[in-house]
Amino acid sequence: MSTLLPTQVRLNAYPTGPVGPETWQITHDAPAAPGPNQVLLQMHMLSVDPGMRGWITPKRSYMPPVKPGEVMRAFGVGTVLESKAKAFVPGDVVTGFTGVQTTGVVDAMFLRKVDLSLAPASSYLSGLGMTGYTAYFGLLDVGKPQAGQTVVVSAAAGAVGSMVCQIAKIQGCRVVGIAGGADKCAFLREALGLDAVLDYKAGDLGAALKAAAPGGVDLYFDNVGGAVLDTVLMQIKRHARVVLCGGISQYADMEQARGPANYLQLIAQSATMQGFTMMEYMHRIPEALAQILAWQQAGKLQFREHVLHGIECFPQAFDMIFSGANQGKLLIDLQP
Amino acid sequence: MSTLLPTQVRLNAYPTGPVGPETWQITHDAPAAPGPNQVLLQMHMLSVDPGMRGWITPKRSYMPPVKPGEVMRAFGVGTVLESKAKAFVPGDVVTGFTGVQTTGVVDAMFLRKVDLSLAPASSYLSGLGMTGYTAYFGLLDVGKPQAGQTVVVSAAAGAVGSMVCQIAKIQGCRVVGIAGGADKCAFLREALGLDAVLDYKAGDLGAALKAAAPGGVDLYFDNVGGAVLDTVLMQIKRHARVVLCGGISQYADMEQARGPANYLQLIAQSATMQGFTMMEYMHRIPEALAQILAWQQAGKLQFREHVLHGIECFPQAFDMIFSGANQGKLLIDLQP
Numbered sequence: 001m002s003t004l005l006p007t008q009v010r011l012n013a014y015p016t017g018p019v020g021p022e023t024w025q026i027t028h029d030a031p032a033a034p035g036p037n038q039v040l041l042q043m044h045m046l047s048v049d050p051g052m053r054g055w056i057t058p059k060r061s062y063m064p065p066v067k068p069g070e071v072m073r074a075f076g077v078g079t080v081l082e083s084k085a086k087a088f089v090p091g092d093v094v095t096g097f098t099g100v101q102t103t104g105v106v107d108a109m110f111l112r113k114v115d116l117s118l119a120p121a122s123s124y125l126s127g128l129g130m131t132g133y134t135a136y137f138g139l140l141d142v143g144k145p146q147a148g149q150t151v152v153v154s155a156a157a158g159a160v161g162s163m164v165c166q167i168a169k170i171q172g173c174r175v176v177g178i179a180g181g182a183d184k185c186a187f188l189r190e191a192l193g194l195d196a197v198l199d200y201k202a203g204d205l206g207a208a209l210k211a212a213a214p215g216g217v218d219l220y221f222d223n224v225g226g227a228v229l230d231t232v233l234m235q236i237k238r239h240a241r242v243v244l245c246g247g248i249s250q251y252a253d254m255e256q257a258r259g260p261a262n263y264l265q266l267i268a269q270s271a272t273m274q275g276f277t278m279m280e281y282m283h284r285i286p287e288a289l290a291q292i293l294a295w296q297q298a299g300k301l302q303f304r305e306h307v308l309h310g311i312e313c314f315p316q317a318f319d320m321i322f323s324g325a326n327q328g329k330l331l332i333d334l335q336p
Numbered sequence: 337m338s339t340l341l342p343t344q345v346r347l348n349a350y351p352t353g354p355v356g357p358e359t360w361q362i363t364h365d366a367p368a369a370p371g372p373n374q375v376l377l378q379m380h381m382l383s384v385d386p387g388m389r390g391w392i393t394p395k396r397s398y399m400p401p402v403k404p405g406e407v408m409r410a411f412g413v414g415t416v417l418e419s420k421a422k423a424f425v426p427g428d429v430v431t432g433f434t435g436v437q438t439t440g441v442v443d444a445m446f447l448r449k450v451d452l453s454l455a456p457a458s459s460y461l462s463g464l465g466m467t468g469y470t471a472y473f474g475l476l477d478v479g480k481p482q483a484g485q486t487v488v489v490s491a492a493a494g495a496v497g498s499m500v501c502q503i504a505k506i507q508g509c510r511v512v513g514i515a516g517g518a519d520k521c522a523f524l525r526e527a528l529g530l531d532a533v534l535d536y537k538a539g540d541l542g543a544a545l546k547a548a549a550p551g552g553v554d555l556y557f558d559n560v561g562g563a564v565l566d567t568v569l570m571q572i573k574r575h576a577r578v579v580l581c582g583g584i585s586q587y588a589d590m591e592q593a594r595g596p597a598n599y600l601q602l603i604a605q606s607a608t609m610q611g612f613t614m615m616e617y618m619h620r621i622p623e624a625l626a627q628i629l630a631w632q633q634a635g636k637l638q639f640r641e642h643v644l645h646g647i648e649c650f651p652q653a654f655d656m657i658f659s660g661a662n663q664g665k666l667l668i669d670l671q672p
Contacts, residue, residue: 062603062604062605244602245603246603247599258595258597259596260595260596260599262595263561263580263609264561264583264586264611266580267580268390268396268611270610270611270613270615271611272609272610272611273599273602273610275601275602279606
C-alpha cells in the first residue's frame, strides 16, 4: 500500500561518521502545485550513487549540500503530470535531479527529456545516464588513454567502473580491474573479458598488480581511494595519469578522511592526479549519449544494473553502495 | 687542518625515522686516478638540498638511492684536475653530481661546464643551478600561471620557493607566500615584495589564506605537503593546479608519511595535482639559464644564498634544511 501514498525520503540530520537510519526521515506529504519553471512528476526509477555521500556532508564541494528536512537529492526518471515550464508538456518522460520521492514538484532546469523508444528508463540512469557519462568523459577526456596502454580501474565491477573497463577495452587498452570478492571478479573476467582481474580482498594486491602489470601502470581510474590508491601509486609509470573519480573508502567517515600516503610518487614519476565532475561536461552529453548508445547497440558495451523495488528500500540501498553489496548500477524501481 | 686532507661524507646506514649523526660517516681517503670518462675534481662549493632525503631512502623514486658506504650524492662546483673524459680538460670549472667530498673522481656524464665570468660558483648551485631550474620549469611549464592569477607558494622563503615567488611576480601574478617565522616573512614582504605573506606558525593559516586570497587559489606550488597542503586544498578554485615540487614535512619520517586528507577537493574543484622532477627538463637547461640570468641582470630576480664553511658541517647543514633554519639556498663553501 505504502507505494501508492506519495512518499518522500528526506535528510533528517547530517551524519557524523557512518550513515545510519537516523540520517533519513520518510514522509508522505501530498505534492504542491508546480510554480513557474517547475513540473509535477510521477516517478518511475531512482538512481543510488556514491556521490550522495558528499551531498549530505556540510563541507565545501561542487554542489551545495542537501539541507536537513529537504527531500534527498537523487537522479531519477519520471513522467510529467503537470508543467509550468516551457520545455515540457504532460506526458514527457524526463531525467535529472528528481529527488528521492514517488511524486513531487521539481525545477525544470535540472531535467531533460529521454526517449524510451531508444532504451528503457533504467538505461538513462546507468549507461545512458550520469554513470555512463562519468565513465566516458573521465576516461577519455581526463585520462586520455592510448591504445596499448595499461589501464587499471578500481571498483571495476561497479556502476562507473564497469563502464570504464569496457570503454578502455574499446580504445585498445590492456585493462586490469580491481574488485572485491569472487563474484565480482568472475563477472569482470567472464562477462567483460578484462585482461587481468585482481581481488583486493584476496591477499597482497601490490604483488598481484606487479604480476598483472609488470611494466607499470599508465593510467589509473580511481573510484575508491585509501589503501588501493596507495598500492597503485607505487606502481605508476613515468608520466602516468591518475583520474580521481571517487574515493568511496573515505566516504564512511568523511571527517576522518585520509589522503594517499604515497602521493609523493607523483613527483618521482612526474605523474598527474586529476579530479573531475560532470559539471564540466553537461554541454557534451549528446555526444556521449550517441557514442555509448552506438557501442551498446553494436554489442560492445553492456550496462550492468542492480534493481531494487520500492522507495522504502532507499536507506538499505544507500548502505549497499558503501558495503559494496551492489552488482552494478544500483537502481530503485518505483512502479507499484 | 682537516679541510686540507681529502675528505668524504659517506652514507653510513639508511636512516629509520629522523636522520641523526649515525647516518653519516666521514672518511679521508686519497682519491683514485680517474678511469675512462671520469675526471678528478678539486671541489669549491656544495649544495645541500631537501631532495637528499629521498636519495637515502631505499624506496622506489626517480633515482636509485645512495648505497651505504658510498659518498653521499650532492650537486657541487669544482675544477677539473685530471681528465679521462673528452668533454673536459684540466682547469675547466664544472657543476653536476660531484658528491659530498673535497676532492674526488666523478663520472663526466653528470657534469657540465660553467662560466665563472658570468656568475660566481654559488649562483650555479642556486638561481643558475637545479634550484633555479626547478622553480622555472615547475612554475612555468607544470603550473602554467596566467597574469592576474593568484599563486600560493609554500616554503616561500626557501631556495626554490623564493625563486618561484619572484618568477610568478614577473609573470604578473598575485603572489601569496607561506613561510614559518617573522624573519622569513619580513624577507618575503620587504625584499621580494609579495602581495601577501602568511606565517604558518602564527595562528590559523586557513583564515589568513582566506583573507589574503578571498577569491580562491588558482595555482599552488607545494614544497611542504602535510597540514599546509591540506589547508590550501580547501581553498583552491575550480580548475586549479597544484604543482608538487616537494613534501618536506613528510621527509623526516618517510615510512610514516601521510597524504593530503583533503585530496578529494581535486574532484570537487576539477583540479589537477602534478608532480615533476628535473629529469624531464635537462635538455632545456640552456633556455632556463639564459632567461634567469637575464632577469637577474635586469634586477628583477635575486638569488638568496645561505653559505656555511667546511665539509665537516654537512650533517648540521642537512639538519638545517629540515628544521627550516636556513635562509635561502643552503651551500657549503669548501675553500680552505
